[in-house]
Amino acid sequence: MNTRLAWFKSSYSDHNGGDCVEVATQHGEVRVRDSKLGDGARITISVPTWAAFTAELRGSGVERPL
Template sequence: MSTDPHADQSGELAWFKSSYSGTSGGDCVEVATTPATVHVRDSKRPLVASLTFSAEQWSAFAAYAGLA
């Protein structure tokens, strides 16, 4: 069992998407976080590889993109 608060009970990452994405599907990006990393994937292709960033890399991206 995982002790990571960002993982579900099976130890898998807990993926989420923005509430702005709505419920009609479409092109969405899903994100899963751990204390040290941020994982990003295409919601239409969840079994294809995801991108993984360190917390520092994600913070720099968010600041550059005006998200932080």
């Protein structure tokens, strides 16, 4: 069984090596990591918690960086 995760960055992320967060999903969970620390610390949260978090961000007025 392949346990490698398919990490992806937000479409809002800076593609010039800037600060980014990457996410991957597996088995009904969302993994989140700092793109600069690919092998470093991660957090794992449930899909419903991730959905609530991202919905809150969308409604908070947080905008795409210039």
